[in-house]
Amino acid sequence: MTTAGRGYALALWPHGTRVLHSVGVHDQLVERSLTTRRYTARSGSGALLTTAGPPPAIERHGHWGIVPRADLVELLGAARADVERRDGRVVALEEHRAGAVALLDDGTTLEGDLLVGADGVGSAVRTGLLGPQARHDTGWSCATWWIDSADHPAALGETVEFWGAGTFIGAYPLPRTRLPHRRRSLVGRARPPRPGAGCVVPSAEPDCPPTACCPPPSAELTLWPMTDVRSDRWIGDRVALLGDAATAFLPTAGMGASMALESAAALADELSRCDAAQVPNALRLYERWRRSRVERAQRQSRMLARALFTSSHLCARLRNGLVARAPAGLLLGPLLRDLEEPV
Numbered sequence: 001m002t003t004a005g006r007g008y009a010l011a012l013w014p015h016g017t018r019v020l021h022s023v024g025v026h027d028q029l030v031e032r033s034l035t036t037r038r039y040t041a042r043s044g045s046g047a048l049l050t051t052a053g054p055p056p057a058i059e060r061h062g063h064w065g066i067v068p069r070a071d072l073v074e075l076l077g078a079a080r081a082d083v084e085r086r087d088g089r090v091v092a093l094e095e096h097r098a099g100a101v102a103l104l105d106d107g108t109t110l111e112g113d114l115l116v117g118a119d120g121v122g123s124a125v126r127t128g129l130l131g132p133q134a135r136h137d138t139g140w141s142c143a144t145w146w147i148d149s150a151d152h153p154a155a156l157g158e159t160v161e162f163w164g165a166g167t168f169i170g171a172y173p174l175p176r177t178r179l180p181h182r183r184r185s186l187v188g189r190a191r192p193p194r195p196g197a198g199c200v201v202p203s204a205e206p207d208c209p210p211t212a213c214c215p216p217p218s219a220e221l222t223l224w225p226m227t228d229v230r231s232d233r234w235i236g237d238r239v240a241l242l243g244d245a246a247t248a249f250l251p252t253a254g255m256g257a258s259m260a261l262e263s264a265a266a267l268a269d270e271l272s273r274c275d276a277a278q279v280p281n282a283l284r285l286y287e288r289w290r291r292s293r294v295e296r297a298q299r300q301s302r303m304l305a306r307a308l309f310t311s312s313h314l315c316a317r318l319r320n321g322l323v324a325r326a327p328a329g330l331l332l333g334p335l336l337r338d339l340e341e342p343v
């Protein structure tokens with residue numbers, strides 16, 4: 001990750017936090033994140049649906065917490081002081097038999113044995129390698145803004161989400177100042193405004209909890225289209241896609257960053273077992289190793305999005321009724337199963 005694109009809180013699962021041991025920044029991550037002590041889902045009007053502390057299985061595997069994205073980027077940057085950093089953005093690429101060349105927007109070029117595109121959901125490297133890939137669009141947008149910890153509608157370390165019809169609000173607490181991060185969709189299923197295009201947030205909604213409903217007028221909103229991408233391929237002979245560039249994630253299961261970290265570790269491992277001539281083979285093994293696990297996690301995020309992003313009051317009532325009757329911790333089931341599998 002580069003330093004651009006700061007601005008929201010990342011829930012990290014042990015899938016991802018475990019990886020940080022290998023680059024020596026795990027303990028700093030734990031220090032700078034807030035351990036998730038409880039997850040609570042409420043209806044749009046605040047009725048309790050489900051609440052649970054972390055299952056012991058999670059703690060056995062590693063740290064589960066929330067960290068400002070910028071802090072994670074900073075920690076990863078500090079982990080390798082010997083890496084040369086450049087500010088330019090990739091605008092085009094070329095693969096040849098022995099390596100790849102990236103053209104940056106400042107007019108310079110970078111050449112190496114391999115180009116790794118870890119440039120997010122809108123990846124220029126992916127477009128350069130494969131051409132445009134179809135977006136999976138939920139039709140919803142997510143607005144994020146920061147509030148004072150005093151207004152956080154739950155206890156310290158508790159993530160709380162309000163599952164309404166036509167709205168979804170999550171409040172994600174962060175350490176020290178406990179500045180929570182709330183996210184919500186805009187009301188309606190019309191094609192959402194894109195970031196920078198302006199947005200209309202209603203000043204009051206009938207189906208919202210009173211304390212966590214609307215951003216204060218002074219709030220700085222950031223808009224995120226709720227779309228993802230699944231690349232047809234992850235690799236060329238000398239180009240690899242990683243993280244959201246390969247398989248992008250909706251934030252609904254909070255898994256995208258953890259999957260990106262896991263994939264980075266797998267790619268590093270494969271590359272540590274080859275020389276420059278064998279890079280194409282290492283990349284094939286990397287894709288075979290990672291792709292099905294990552295796409296399964298993406299499916300889980302999409303399924304959750306289908307359940308959460310509904311404007312139908314009937315569907316929302318049914319969904320909430322089911323969740324309220326299900327055993328606590330059920331929502332975490334697929335993630336726990338993944339943790340038990342080798343990566």
Ligand SMILES: Cc1cc2nc3c(=O)[nH]c(=O)nc-3n(C[C@H](O)[C@H](O)[C@H](O)COP(=O)(O)OP(=O)(O)OC[C@H]3O[C@@H](n4cnc5c(N)ncnc54)[C@H](O)[C@@H]3O)c2cc1C
Binds near residue numbers: 001005008009242259
């Ligand atoms: C509002 C929101 C909340 C989310 N919440 C969570 C969560 O709680 N937990 C979770 O796991 N996931 C969450 N996600 C998803 C998560 O952010 C991504 O899955 C994750 O960040 C992917 O990491 P990445 O490194 O692949 O891409 P990114 O984090 O997107 O990083 C890509 C980087 O590449 C840079 N870049 C872009 N284009 C270029 C270019 N042409 N050249 C060079 N650099 C470029 C960008 O500036 C950026 O720094 C959330 C997403 C959103 C939008």
